Each structure stands twice: as C-alpha cells, then as structure tokens.
Amino acid sequence: MFFKLDSFTLIGINAIRVSVEVHISRGLPEFIIVGLPGKAVNESRQRVRSAVINSGFDFPVKKIIVNLSPADIKKDGSFYDLPIALSILAASGQIKCDISGGSCFVGELSLDGKINPVKGLISMAEEAKKLDKKFFLVPYEIANQASFISGVDIVACKNLSEAVEAFICRESIGKFICRDKIENISSGSNSYDFDFSDVKGQLKAKRALEIAVSGRHNIMLIGPPGSGKTMLARRAVTIMPDLDLEECIEVTRVYSLYEKYVNRLIQERPFRNPHHTISRAGLIGGGASPRPGEISLAHKGLLFLDEFSQFPKNFIEDLRQPLENKEVIITRSHLSYSFPCNFMLIMATNPCYCGYYGDESRKCVCSQREIQKFWKKMSGPVMDRIDMRVNVARLPEKSFINTEASENSNKIKSRIEECLRIQNDRFKGKNISYNSEVGIKIINGWLKNDKKIRDLIYTLSGKYNLTARGTVSILKVSRTIADLDRSDIITENHVIEAINYRVGYGCNQGSNF
Amino acid sequence: MKIGNREKILYLLVDKKIKSAKFMDIYRQNSGNINKTFEHFLKYENLKLNLETGKRNSDYTEINTHERDEDEYLRVIDFIFKNKVDLLCIGDDSYPDILKQIYSPPLLLFFKGNKIKEIEFGIAVVGSRKCTAYGREAAGYISRNLSEIGITVVSGLAVGIDSYAHKAALEGKGGTMGVLGCGIDIVYPPENKLLYEEIALNGSIVTEFFPKTPPLKSNFPVRNRIISGLCRGVIVIEAGEKSGAVITSELALKQDREVFAVPGNIFSPASRGCHKLIKNGAKLVEKIDDILEEFSEYRDNLRLLSGYEHTKNTKPHYSQASWIQGNEARIYEFIGYRAKSIEEIVKYSKIEVKEVLGILASLEIKQLIREDSINKYSRLF
Numbered sequence: 034m035f036f037k038l039d040s041f042t043l044i045g046i047n048a049i050r051v052s053v054e055v056h057i058s059r060g061l062p063e064f065i066i067v068g069l070p071g072k073a074v075n076e077s078r079q080r081v082r083s084a085v086i087n088s089g090f091d092f093p094v095k096k097i098i099v100n101l102s103p104a105d106i107k108k109d110g111s112f113y114d115l116p117i118a119l120s121i122l123a124a125s126g127q128i129k130c131d132i133s134g135g136s137c138f139v140g141e142l143s144l145d146g147k148i149n150p151v152k153g154l155i156s157m158a159e160e161a162k163k164l165d166k167k168f169f170l171v172p173y174e175i176a177n178q179a180s181f182i183s184g185v186d187i188v189a190c191k192n193l194s195e196a197v198e199a200f201i202c203r204e205s206i207g208k209f210i211c212r213d214k215i216e217n218i219s220s221g222s223n224s225y226d227f228d229f230s231d232v233k234g235q236l237k238a239k240r241a242l243e244i245a246v247s248g249r250h251n252i253m254l255i256g257p258p259g260s261g262k263t264m265l266a267r268r269a270v271t272i273m274p275d276l277d278l279e280e281c282i283e284v285t286r287v288y289s290l291y292e293k294y295v296n297r298l299i300q301e302r303p304f305r306n307p308h309h310t311i312s313r314a315g316l317i318g319g320g321a322s323p324r325p326g327e328i329s330l331a332h333k334g335l336l337f338l339d340e341f342s343q344f345p346k347n348f349i350e351d352l353r354q355p356l357e358n359k360e361v362i363i364t365r366s367h368l369s370y371s372f373p374c375n376f377m378l379i380m381a382t383n384p385c386y387c388g389y390y391g392d393e394s395r396k397c398v399c400s401q402r403e404i405q406k407f408w409k410k411m412s413g414p415v416m417d418r419i420d421m422r423v424n425v426a427r428l429p430e431k432s433f434i435n436t437e438a439s440e441n442s443n444k445i446k447s448r449i450e451e452c453l454r455i456q457n458d459r460f461k462g463k464n465i466s467y468n469s470e471v472g473i474k475i476i477n478g479w480l481k482n483d484k485k486i487r488d489l490i491y492t493l494s495g496k497y498n499l500t501a502r503g504t505v506s507i508l509k510v511s512r513t514i515a516d517l518d519r520s521d522i523i524t525e526n527h528v529i530e531a532i533n534y535r536v537g538y539g540c541n542q543g544s545n546f
Numbered sequence: 547m548k549i550g551n552r553e554k555i556l557y558l559l560v561d562k563k564i565k566s567a568k569f570m571d572i573y574r575q576n577s578g579n580i581n582k583t584f585e586h587f588l589k590y591e592n593l594k595l596n597l598e599t600g601k602r603n604s605d606y607t608e609i610n611t612h613e614r615d616e617d618e619y620l621r622v623i624d625f626i627f628k629n630k631v632d633l634l635c636i637g638d639d640s641y642p643d644i645l646k647q648i649y650s651p652p653l654l655l656f657f658k659g660n661k662i663k664e665i666e667f668g669i670a671v672v673g674s675r676k677c678t679a680y681g682r683e684a685a686g687y688i689s690r691n692l693s694e695i696g697i698t699v700v701s702g703l704a705v706g707i708d709s710y711a712h713k714a715a716l717e718g719k720g721g722t723m724g725v726l727g728c729g730i731d732i733v734y735p736p737e738n739k740l741l742y743e744e745i746a747l748n749g750s751i752v753t754e755f756f757p758k759t760p761p762l763k764s765n766f767p768v769r770n771r772i773i774s775g776l777c778r779g780v781i782v783i784e785a786g787e788k789s790g791a792v793i794t795s796e797l798a799l800k801q802d803r804e805v806f807a808v809p810g811n812i813f814s815p816a817s818r819g820c821h822k823l824i825k826n827g828a829k830l831v832e833k834i835d836d837i838l839e840e841f842s843e844y845r846d847n848l849r850l851l852s853g854y855e856h857t858k859n860t861k862p863h864y865s866q867a868s869w870i871q872g873n874e875a876r877i878y879e880f881i882g883y884r885a886k887s888i889e890e891i892v893k894y895s896k897i898e899v900k901e902v903l904g905i906l907a908s909l910e911i912k913q914l915i916r917e918d919s920i921n922k923y924s925r926l927f
Contacts, residue, residue, distance in 0.1 A: 234889045236899040237921055256920065384920075393885070393919035396815070401675065401705040405737050426887065426920035496911060514900070529911075530904040538920050 036124035045370030055120035060096035068101030071109030088146035115140030136168035248468035248513030256425030262381035271442035303334030331376035391538030552635035652754035659750030673707025673783035681784035693718025726753035727769035728761035779804035785819030
C-alpha cells in the first residue's frame with residue numbers, strides 16, 4: 034500500500050515542501066528511510082515505531098519504505114516523525130484519511146506518542162499558506178507561534194492519538210484548531226520594565242539616540258567606564274516604534290529557527306547584546322547546517338556590541354556586507370542560505386585603553402600614540418557606516434539621586450513615529466526607507482539650491498578635518514534632525530547640531546595631528 | 547669629491563673617541579679655524595687620513611688604536627647627496643650665529659627645508675606631550691600669532707604641544723622649525739608623519755644626529771639644547787614638574803635665553819611645571835606683547851619684517867563675543883571659565899537640549915568656548 038503526506042524542510046529561513054511517501058509491501062520486515070536523510074531523520078524510525086505502538090496502534094511487520102521527496106535535498110531535523118507515523122498508519126489501513134491532500138504535518142514524536150516542538154514552524158506555516166493548504170498540523174506546545182498566519186488553519190495536537198483523531202475526521206478537526214486574535218497584538222503599550230526616564234542627565238546621548246533611532250543611523254557611544262553606555266543602549270529599544278504584524282512574523286521566523294519553544298508571536302523589538310568572546314558563526318550565522326547568528330536575531334531590532342574594541346577585527350569586517358545588504362548569505366558547497374538582518378547597530382567603547390581619555394576627574398594615562406593605536410583598529414569601512422559618534426560622560430554622584438522627571442520612552446517614541454512617517458512619504462516608491470540609507474546623489478539633490486549650507490559644510494569640514502564620508506554622515510543626520518523638526522529643508526541649525534554627533538573626545542581620531 | 551670643512555668635521559666625528567666638546571676646545575684655541583683644528587687632530591690623535599676614501603692610510607694602522615666606523619663617513623656623505631638633505635658645519639656662513647654662542651654647539655647640522663640662515667628670530671614653544679584641550683588652544687594661539695608677525699616657532703616635533711605649535715605656526719610668515727632627537731630620515735613619533743612632511747616642505751627640520759640614529763631617550767635632552775639654542779626665548783606651555791619642557795627651559799637659562807611660561811588652571815597637574823617656572827622668575831605670558839616686550843631691541847626689526855602693527859594683532863579676541871546675540875550670548879555668559887556640563891547649561895538656560903547642542907557647536911566653531919572634558923565646556927576668552 035502506498036500513502037503520501039506533505040511536510041516541510043528548512044533551507045535557511047525558508048521552508049520548502051517535502052513529500053513523505055510511504056510504501057508498505059510484503060517481504061522481510063524492514064523500515065527504511067530514503068531521500069538523503071540526516072542522522073536525526075534516520076533515528077526517527079525508532080521513535081515512530083515506539084510512538085505508534087504506545088498509542089495503541091499496530092506497527093506493521095512488513096517491509097516499509099519511506100521516501101522524502103525531493104530526494105536530492107539533504108534533510109535534517111525531527112520534522113518528519115509525525116507525517117511518517119500517520120502515513121504508516123494510513124498505508125497499513127489502520128486509519129482512513131479525510132484531509133490528507135489539503136493539509137501538511139510536522140512534529141517530533143516522543144516514545145509515548147507525545148508531539149514535541151520543532152524549529153521554524155512559522156516559516157512552514159507561511160509556505161503552507163502559499164501552497165493553498167487548508168490545515169497545518171503542528172505540535173500543540175508551539176502552535177501559537179504560527180496562529181497569526183491567516184489562510185491556513187493551525188491544528189494543534191498534543192499527541193499522536195489526537196493527531197489521528199483530527200486526521201480521520203474533518204468534523205472533529207475544529208476542536209483542535211488554534212486561532213489567536215489579531216487584536217492580541219500589542220496596542221502600543223510599553224511592555225519593557227525599563228524606560229528612558231530612568232537615565233538621569235546624559236541629555237546629549239539621549240537626544241543622539243532619538244535621532245539615531247529616527248533615521249536608523251548606526252551609532253557609537255564613547256565614554257569612560259561607568260558612564261552609562263550600556264544603560265542607554267538597552268533603553269534605545271523602548272523608543273523604537275512597535276512592530277507591525279508583518280514585522281512580528283519576520284522576527285518570529287528568525288527566532289523560531291534559533292530555539293524550539295517559541296509559543297507566541299514575538300512582538301517586542303529584539304535587543305541582542307552578544308559578548309565579545311562570541312564566535313564568528315555565532316555573530317554572523319553559520320555552522321554545518323547554518324543557523325542564524327546574532328545579527329539575524331537582531332533583525333528589525335537592535336544589535337548592541339558592547340566594548341566594541343574587544344571584538345576581533347575580522348568579525349567587525351564581516352559586518353560590512355550585512356550592514357549594507359540587510360541580509361546575510363551563508364554559502365555551503367551544496368546550497369546557499371540567506372537570513373535577514375535588517376538591524377540598527379549600537380556600539381559602545383571606551384575612548385582609549387585606560388578608558389578615561391577626556392574624563393573630567395580621572396586622568397588618562399595613555400599616550401597619544403596608544404590612543405591612536407586604539408582607534409586604528411576600528412577605522413576603515415565599518416566606521417564609515419557609523420553615522421553618529423557620541424561622547425558619554427560620567428555623571429557626578431549627586432545627579433543619580435536627581436528626582437527631576439525626565440521624558441519617558443513613550444513620548445520620545447511618538448516623536449520618532451512621526452519622523453518615520455515623514456521619511457516613508459519621502460522615500461515612497463524608492464527601495465529605501467530611512468535617511469541613513471540615502472546615497473550622495475539624493476543628498477546633493479537636497480542641497481542643490483542651498484549655497485549657504487554648502488558653504489557651512491566646507492567651513493566645518495575644514496575646521497574638524499572631516500573626510501568626505503564624514504561630511505555625508507553629517508548631512509544624513511541633519512536630514513533626520515530636520516525631519517524631527519518637521520522642517521522641509523535642512524537649515525544651518527540642523528547641520529550645526531549634527532556636528533555634535535561626529536566630533537569630540539575620540540570621535541574623530543585617526544587624523545594625523 | 548670636494549673636501550670642505552664639513553667633510554673634515556664629519557670625518558673626525560665618526561670617530562667615537564673625538565667628542566664635540568673636545569673639538570670645540572681645540573676649535574676655540576685655534577680661534578675658529580677649522581683647518582688648523584683638523585691639523586691638530588691629525589697630529590695629536592695619530593690619524594693619517596685619506597679623505598677621499600674615508601679609509602685611514604695603511605701605514606698607520608698599527609699606531610691607530612681608535613675604534614672607527616670607516617664606512618660611516620661614506621655612508622653619511624652618500625646619504626646627504628641622495629636625500630636632498632643639507633649638512634652645515636659650525637664654520638659655515640649659513641650656520642646660525644645664535645647657535646654658535648652656546649656652550650656646546652652642534653658641530654654639524656643636518657637639515658631639510660628652508661635655509662636656516664633665513665630664520666632671523668626664533669622662539670621655542672615647548673610643552674607636554676599629553677596636553678589638555680587648554681594647552682592645545684594656548685599653543686595654537688601663541689604660535690599662530692608669533693608666526694604671523696614673522697617669528698619662527700621652534701619646537702621638538704613631538705606629539706602634544708609641540709605638534710600643535712608647529713601646525714599653527716605653519717600658517718604664518720615666520721614659519722616653523724622642528725628639531726629632532728633622531729636621524730633626519732626617521733619620523734618619530736610616527737603619527738607625526740604628515741606634519742613632518744609638511745614642515746619639510748614649508749619650514750625646516752634640523753638635527754645634529756647622524757642619519758639612522760634611533761630616537762634614544764638620551765638624545766632628547768641633547769636635542770633640547772639646540773631648541774633653546776636656536777631661539778631667543780623659550781615659552782613653556784603645560785609642563786609637568788619634571789618634564790622635558792622644564793629641562794629645555796633650564797638649558798635656556800644657561801644659554802642666556804629668556805624663559806616664558808603660560809599659566810594654567812591651579813588645580814590642573816598639567817601646568818605644575820609652568821607655575822613652578824613662574825614662581826622662579828619666568829615671565830608669565832598671556833598675550834604676544836608679553837613676549838615682545840622682552841625683545842624691545844628687535845621690535846623695530848620685527849615690525850619692519852612683517853608690517854606688524856602693535857594694536858592690530860593683540861586686539862583681545864573676546865571682543866568677538868560682543869557680536870553674538872540672543873540665546874547664544876546667554877549661554878556664552880553662563881558657561882564662564884569653570885567647565886559646565888551640558889546638563890547644567892540646559893537646566894540653567896531652560897533652552898531645549900537640541901538647541902543648546904547647536905549653540906555649543908556654533909560657539910565652538912567661533913572659537914569662543916572649548917570642550918574641556920567630555921561634554922563639559924568652558925569659555926576660551
């Protein structure tokens with residue numbers, strides 16, 4: 034007897050359909066899986082046999098051949114336990130199927146028949162939707178992850194018996210269908226337990242972060258130890274606009290590849306803060322069967338590299354392409370895997386080896402040479418992609434107990450949302466969406482009729498030894514400041530404010546004297 | 547090859563045993579005649595020389611027990627021809643007269659750039675390698691003004707005060723001169739490479755050390771005597787108590803040069819040395835006139851040299867402050883001379899932070915304030 038069900042495999046972040054075909058024939062009892070199965074797939078034979086028997090069914094004592102088609106793609110993971118078990122039951126005539134053609138199945142079986150979670154569920158649900166499937170049978174524990182995908186009914190089953198119940202009868206399937214309501218998506222309330230108003234003082238850095246988030250400018254915080262760089266960076270995520278449904282799904286897709294137990298749609302902006310001892314594959318993504326790295330986990334959110342100077346130099350160079358393309362492609366001999374990584378980068382570093390260059394009360398013990406050496410490591414193309422560099426000073430003790438209220442995150446967030454709307458209108462129809470992404474051509478267009486601004490720029494670049502890239506960065510930031518100001522044109526004031534975020538202690542190191 | 551005085555001196559100097567002090571003694575005894583001095587050495591030091599080849603005559607080998615690096619002589623000669631480096635010796639006309647007056651003048655000077663003789667009037671600006679923002683401004687301000695009226699700013703091409711002084715002086719008429727503590731082919735510290743090249747082009751670079759001499763620690767005090775020796779006065783900006791700048795000023799006193807010191811903040815350890823100098827009688831410098839007063843005999847010269855008008859350049863810079871207005875003026879008034887943080891400024895002025903940041907940047911561009919330490923500003927004038 035032959036039976037066939039649809040399931041999925043993952044290639045990078047995308048799911049593709051895999052047909053699980055079972056043929057049971059006479060012969061010496063045997064259970065074979067073909068179609069480039071990996072170790073985990075091959076072992077599923079043992080799980081399936083036990084689960085079938087422990088769920089009260091008979092495991093056929095016949096020759097069983099399972100084919101995973103397309104047969105030339107390597108398959109790994111425990112997705113196929115459930116479809117194999119169901120197909121064997123159907124092929125051996127123990128159950129009859131009502132829904133097989135319009136549905137698909139994934140799930141790992143426990144020996145007692147329980148269905149365990151698998152990775153990448155939401156990507157598969159999206160693919161199921163594309164294939165016009167009606168039902169998608171998934172592990173109960175993580176069903177909520179996929180339940181926002183409209184157009185395909187997510188059938189959540191706890192164990193093999195429940196799966197069989199749903200499988201054989203279209204009527205009974207209703208009670209397993211899991212559907213979260215779209216309204217459950219957060220309504221703008223701030224779910225973080227920290228807030229921008231926690232930060233006392235640091236007015237310049239706060240303003241800089243507001244601008245950075247508004248225009249998606251990558252930003253570097255430079256300051257002595259204990260100045261609050263990490264605290265500020267962590268709070269930047271609270272002023273980012275809420276994710277919309279589409280973005281939530283994208284973020285959840287990446288996270289579902291990273292860990293199995295994601296039983297909800299992720300609605301917070303990701304904030305990733307990898308330690309500098311991270312491996313290259315951990316940061317960029319990779320491994321034998323490629324997994325998303327920290328830059329992909331920060332997709333649609335923030336990647337915060339604390340003590341940036343401690344990261345190995347080649348890792349930093351690896352960031353160049355992902356920063357530009359918003360996607361990282363990992364190529365292996367058999368396939369290329371792509372993971373999205375549209376993140377905003379915040380970096381923090383001390384201004385020198387001892388950490389106190391420019392500090393008011395503690396004298397820096399580094400020589401000028403050491404300071405330059407310190408910065409030399411970071412100079413180059415990556416620094417060019419960092420539009421803003423902001424000094425953060427240590428605060429005097431008394432300001433910590435300052436009780437004056439400062440602005441909370443929601444207030445700042447509403448300004449940023451407004452600013453994003455302006456940018457969206459401006460870049461409508463172009464393939465960019467933020468001020469930080471514009472090229473020199475567009476910038477020149479902005480300044481075409483503005484001789485005053487151009488003169489100012491020349492003066493400034495002479496005074497502060499700015500490079501061409503530095504000047505472009507300043508103009509991009511000026512545009513964002515103008516947007517926050519709801520001004521159509523960039524005025525001198527905007528440019529002069531933008532200068533603040535490029536020069537200062539350590540900010541313009543690298544020039545020779 | 548033409549054998550001139552400089553070759554003779556060079557030949558003697560590659561001999562480790564002949565010290566320049568000894569040479570000077572003999573030189574003075576022979577009332578400044580290099581030929582006689584040279585003969586003297588040949589006679590008493592058992593040297594029979596072949597100046598053409600740099601080798602000593604073989605007949606005398608057994609008598610001569612000096613350790614000589616025979617190739618050194620040719621190497622140096624070769625180097626100066628190949629690298630467009632000039633070599634001056636003490637008897638030359640173009641050797642600076644003022645340098646001859648010191649106790650142990652360098653017998654040979656390697657130099658790049660303008661003719662040394664053209665430098666009529668030099669003032670040394672020296673100070674700490676690790677200077678503060680204040681020191682940087684002070685060095686720039688003083689050097690720029692000195693150079694504008696035709697005074698050459700001499701310094702040691704180190705980082706910190708030295709490089710800011712050089713850089714500011716390059717812009718003016720007087721130009722600048724860097725005195726090295728290593729061979730002329732070595733850029734030390736390496737981060738000053740661009741500055742070195744710019745000075746070689748528009749100023750001059752001088753050293754008494756042979757090419758390829760590394761920047762040894764012991765070279766710098768020796769170098770400092772040339773810095774002060776080339777100048778009529780030494781201005782010390784931001785020096786710690788035991789810094790090289792203080793050593794230079796001590797050498798300057800021995801050489802009968804004027805010593806000036808720029809005062810700093812009394813709380814700042816960076817200006818300790820300057821304050822000590824002032825206590826011991828160095829002249830306190832606030833503006834260029836404080837320096838020029840000490841050189842009244844040259845003053846007319848200087849005026850001729852540059853068309854310098856007494857009132858024009860020393861007009862107090864802070865009168866600029868009168869043309870700033872509105873919030874800018876308010877913030878400028880508030881900032882004062884003790885550094886204030888951005889937070890304090892915002893709190894006091896009740897102006898929004900974005901505007902304050904803009905105003906601070908524009909005041910900084912107008913050179914009215916400076917960033918003392920991170921995010922703390924104080925008035926410059």
